[in-house]
Amino acid sequence: MTPLFVATGDAVMRVAAGKAAPVLEEAGAQCVAVDARNPERILAGCREGGLFESEDGGTTWDAALPSSDVFSVAYSPADGAAYAGCEPSALWVRRNGDWEELSTLRELPSAPTWSFPPRPWTSHVRWIAPSPHEAGVVLAGIELGGLMRSADGGATWQDHRPGAQRDVHSLAWHPTETGRAYEAAGGGSAWSRDDGESWEGVDEGRDRHYTWALAIDPADPDCWFVSAAPGPFHAHGARPSAEAALYRWRGRGPWEEVDLGLPRPLQTMPYALAATNNGLVAALRDGSLFRSSDQGDSWRPVEADGLTSVRAMAA
Numbered sequence: 001m002t003p004l005f006v007a008t009g010d011a012v013m014r015v016a017a018g019k020a021a022p023v024l025e026e027a028g029a030q031c032v033a034v035d036a037r038n039p040e041r042i043l044a045g046c047r048e049g050g051l052f053e054s055e056d057g058g059t060t061w062d063a064a065l066p067s068s069d070v071f072s073v074a075y076s077p078a079d080g081a082a083y084a085g086c087e088p089s090a091l092w093v094r095r096n097g098d099w100e101e102l103s104t105l106r107e108l109p110s111a112p113t114w115s116f117p118p119r120p121w122t123s124h125v126r127w128i129a130p131s132p133h134e135a136g137v138v139l140a141g142i143e144l145g146g147l148m149r150s151a152d153g154g155a156t157w158q159d160h161r162p163g164a165q166r167d168v169h170s171l172a173w174h175p176t177e178t179g180r181a182y183e184a185a186g187g188g189s190a191w192s193r194d195d196g197e198s199w200e201g202v203d204e205g206r207d208r209h210y211t212w213a214l215a216i217d218p219a220d221p222d223c224w225f226v227s228a229a230p231g232p233f234h235a236h237g238a239r240p241s242a243e244a245a246l247y248r249w250r251g252r253g254p255w256e257e258v259d260l261g262l263p264r265p266l267q268t269m270p271y272a273l274a275a276t277n278n279g280l281v282a283a284l285r286d287g288s289l290f291r292s293s294d295q296g297d298s299w300r301p302v303e304a305d306g307l308t309s310v311r312a313m314a315a
Helices: 103-107
Strands: 004-007 012-016 019-024 029-034 042-046 050-054 062-065 070-075 082-086 090-094 124-130 138-143 146-150 168-173 181-185 188-192 210-216 223-229 245-250 270-276 279-284 289-292 300-302 312-314
Touching: 004 029, 004 042, 004 270, 004 279, 019 050, 042 070, 042 082, 050 070, 070 124, 090 103, 090 124, 124 168, 138 168, 138 181, 146 168, 168 210, 181 223, 188 210, 223 270, 223 279, 270 312
Parallel strands: 029 070, 029 312, 210 270
Antiparallel strands: 004 012, 004 312, 012 019, 029 042, 042 050, 050 062, 070 082, 082 090, 082 124, 124 138, 138 146, 168 181, 181 188, 181 210, 210 223, 223 245, 270 279, 279 289, 289 300
């Protein structure tokens, strides 16, 4: 199976051949990205620990950014640019040289209203989604503040896009269908058909609206998956059970719950989803992994000895 890199909260683990081995042991490890153009390049972000980058598949790492609280990382599939999102909300990019802050993001009219409910005095860039089709187009999700869009690589920004959810958790682009983008958020899910300019809510058939993880079928822009729970206290462990579900949308919908082979509702939240060369992988918060090669019709466990928690995952 395609190797996976998993941020666990205190390390980044490489999952391959049934084993999970740490490649970076750093407190607060909570986001990870692999460069689609060069899979030896990996970014890992840590709360209160900064940003780390590897150029050799995780064998060695270098500290990469002066900011200490990194909540999101991404590589652009279009031009290889590296991005990092921080708390307080700030977005950094590195194209050919040093890291630079895309400071105009913080100058948007809505910026004074951004507030993360558990820490209402601050907010963070929860997700970064550079377009795979056009290097200048970048989406940035603020938790909690909105879905922002740039058409010039972050030099300037459009404020929260119409129709999108404001409590952004995950964003994605379809790798081959131009213009198609997707969102999972605290109030539901949405998609765009015009490069992220405008969005349409997609919630029919789902009885849980706190959506978290997101993945797209690379071969079918009308097939996508989200994980969902009744609310944040269920999803993130403040309740005994997540009462969660993994949903699939195909064609014109509606959402339908898929069966991972576990008792339902799920006791543990699916925290990360990843489309790989071998199908879709779902990672639960407790470290359990499942894979489907038939658009979620059937699933089988993925052995990952040593993996006991998941915050984020990249393939």
